[in-house]
Amino acid sequence: xxxxxYSEKVMEHFRNPRNMGEIKDADGVGRVGNxxxxxxxxxxxKVENNRIKDIKFKTFGCAAAxxxxxxxxxxxxxxxxxxxxxxxxxxxxxxxxxLPPIKMHCSNLAADGLREAIKDYKKRIKTK
Amino acid sequence: MKRIxxxxxxxxxxxxxxxxxxxxxxxxxxxxASSLHSFGREAYEALEKSREQVAKILNxxxxxxxxxxxxxxxxxxxxxxxxxxxxxxxxxxxxxxxxASIEHPAVLETCKYLEKEGFKIKYLSVDKYGIVDLDELSExxxxxxxxxxxxxxxxEIGTVQPIEEIGKIAEENNVIFHTDAVQAIGKIPIxxxxxxxxxxxxxSHKIYGPKGVGAxxxxxxxxxxxxxxxxxxxxxxxxxxxxxxxxxxxxxxxxLSRERLxxxxxxxxxxxxxxxxxxxxxxxESYLNGHPEKRLVNNAHFRFTAIEGESxxxxxxxxxxxxxxxxxxxxxxLQPSHVLLAIGLSPVEAHGSLRLTVGRENTEEExxxxxxxxxxxxxxxxxxxxxxxxx
Numbered sequence: 264x265x266x267x268x269y270s271e272k273v274m275e276h277f278r279n280p281r282n283m284g285e286i287k288d289a290d291g292v293g294r295v296g297n298x299x300x301x302x303x304x305x306x307x308x309k310v311e312n313n314r315i316k317d318i319k320f321k322t323f324g325c326a327a328a329x330x331x332x333x334x335x336x337x338x339x340x341x342x343x344x345x346x347x348x349x350x351x352x353x354x355x356x357x358x359x360x361x362l363p364p365i366k367m368h369c370s371n372l373a374a375d376g377l378r379e380a381i382k383d384y385k386k387r388i389k390t391k
Numbered sequence: 392m393k394r395i396x397x398x399x400x401x402x403x404x405x406x407x408x409x410x411x412x413x414x415x416x417x418x419x420x421x422x423x424a425s426s427l428h429s430f431g432r433e434a435y436e437a438l439e440k441s442r443e444q445v446a447k448i449l450n451x452x453x454x455x456x457x458x459x460x461x462x463x464x465x466x467x468x469x470x471x472x473x474x475x476x477x478x479x480x481x482x483x484x485x486x487x488x489x490x491a492s493i494e495h496p497a498v499l500e501t502c503k504y505l506e507k508e509g510f511k512i513k514y515l516s517v518d519k520y521g522i523v524d525l526d527e528l529s530e531x532x533x534x535x536x537x538x539x540x541x542x543x544x545x546x547e548i549g550t551v552q553p554i555e556e557i558g559k560i561a562e563e564n565n566v567i568f569h570t571d572a573v574q575a576i577g578k579i580p581i582x583x584x585x586x587x588x589x590x591x592x593x594x595s596h597k598i599y600g601p602k603g604v605g606a607x608x609x610x611x612x613x614x615x616x617x618x619x620x621x622x623x624x625x626x627x628x629x630x631x632x633x634x635x636x637x638x639x640x641x642x643x644x645x646x647l648s649r650e651r652l653x654x655x656x657x658x659x660x661x662x663x664x665x666x667x668x669x670x671x672x673x674x675x676e677s678y679l680n681g682h683p684e685k686r687l688v689n690n691a692h693f694r695f696t697a698i699e700g701e702s703x704x705x706x707x708x709x710x711x712x713x714x715x716x717x718x719x720x721x722x723x724x725l726q727p728s729h730v731l732l733a734i735g736l737s738p739v740e741a742h743g744s745l746r747l748t749v750g751r752e753n754t755e756e757e758x759x760x761x762x763x764x765x766x767x768x769x770x771x772x773x774x775x776x777x778x779x780x781x782x
Contacts (some may be wrong), residue, residue, distance in 0.1 A: 264665075273735075274705075277702070277705065277706075278709060280775060281644060283774070283775050284645045294777075298738075298739045298742070298778060299737075299738045299739060300719070300725075300738075301699055301718060301719045301720045301725075301727070301738075301742045302699075302720070303777060303778065321776065321777035322775055322776070322777065322778055323697065323698065323699055323775075323776045323778045324607075324699050324702065324720065325699055325701035325702050325705075325720035326701060326702050326705040326716070327720075328699075328720075329702060329775060365725065368416070369720070369725060370720065
């Protein structure tokens with residue numbers, strides 16, 4: 264399969280991923296995917312006044328998995344928890360000028376990863 | 392940006408001399424080889440000259456060479472051609488055909504198709520290097536077995552099979568033996584008179600010839616059924632007007648491969664060994680897949696812990712280096728390579744694989760550039776990987 268399958272925007276995010284890394288004292292962490300399937304992603308969020316103040320990711324996977332991770336951090340940063348929760352897989356793909364059809368399901372995990380991180384955050388404030 | 396092609400197992404550039412040989416056969420000598428007039432005779436002569444060039448590289452007789460559209464068709468014709476000749480065996484216990492789990496899809500999918508038609512197929516397992524177990528092969532043969540099909544060398548990990556020994560086992564048991572030599576030709580000397588091979592598939596575009604043409608060696612004593620019917624070309628075994636320019640290209644590519652074989656082997660092996668040594672030394676947690684010695688002279692196949700092959704491939708592509716991977720993420724089926732799973736790798740390990748296959752036109756400097764670039768690519772991806780720190 265050739266690079267022709269990926270949009271220039273996917274390649275740009277793959278080349279220069281934004282917000283890469285971990286947040287040591289994160290308020291919520293989301294883990295999705297499975298290395299057995301070839302894609303696995305961790306999303307870390309820091310929340311202040313119900314807004315995502317900081318967000319970082321770590322991803323094992325193909326170029327599409329890395330680009331969608333990078334894109335979700337850009338989309339979610341500064342958003343309220345409710346706004347961030349509403350970001351869908353399709354939003355991520357659309358912002359990247361589309362993904363190859365075969366990648367829509369397996370590698371487009373970032374929106375799920377963010378929702379998991381928010382779920383984790385909500386669970387933590389409940390138990391506090 | 393300078394581009395470095397290291398995917399010669401996928402395809403090769405057409406040699407300048409091959410192009411020169413082909414060109415007159417498009418518009419000057421365009422006759423149909425079946426026509427009786429002078430135009431037809433010119434095409435016929437070219438066809439038979441090419442047949443001789445192909446026969447020579449295999450040490451076969453001219454009449455034992457049949458032209459096809461490529462490796463896939465050659466494999467299909469070999470397997471179906473023999474199976475259909477043995478249809479009367481379909482109700483016996485089998486196995487009718489014995490093959491290996493690491494075969495190219497051209498063989499594996501043909502076997503699956505034949506299974507649907509009622510034939511019984513035994514898929515031999517391989518060891519961690521990808522080599523078939525000869526004892527398992529011997530034990531699997533029954534009186535119902537009429538065909539063994541085992542590839543000469545693997546297209547992914549480059550492992551070379553003990554073809555001579557397999558041939559002996561086939562001969563002792565009076566079983567027909569086919570081998571897919573698409574990757575082996577031009578990299579290993581092949582002499583069908585010494586090997587007890589009855590059918591052997593080759594393809595033109597892996598040896599600096601054009602795409603869309605190949606050949607099947609069929610031992611003269613062997614009768615098979617055609618899978619394409621029509622005007623009775625190629626002794627009735629492969630109908631359809633011959634692709635003369637392509638066949639001329641294949642013939643020339645075989646001639647050049649034969650002349651250059653010794654030099655090619657030494658040169659590609661040197662580049663391959665430099666590449667393997669450099670990569671394994673410079674990258675921690677990197678491993679070689681396949682056999683350390685019994686491997687194609689142009690094949691280097693690695694796996695890297697905690698990163699995924701398609702992202703390695705895409706990163707290398709950004710740096711001008713063309714590679715290949717057995718990761719699921721680069722396949723249409725989203726399954727990791729069946730070859731890597733068959734040699735016992737876990738799916739996670741298989742995802743982290745990278746194949747680099749050198750060719751005649753690569754240089755030492757290009758290999759130096761790869762040895763310099765690949766470690767950067769791997770460490771950048773490991774920095775992003777959630778699996779890396781945890782291992």
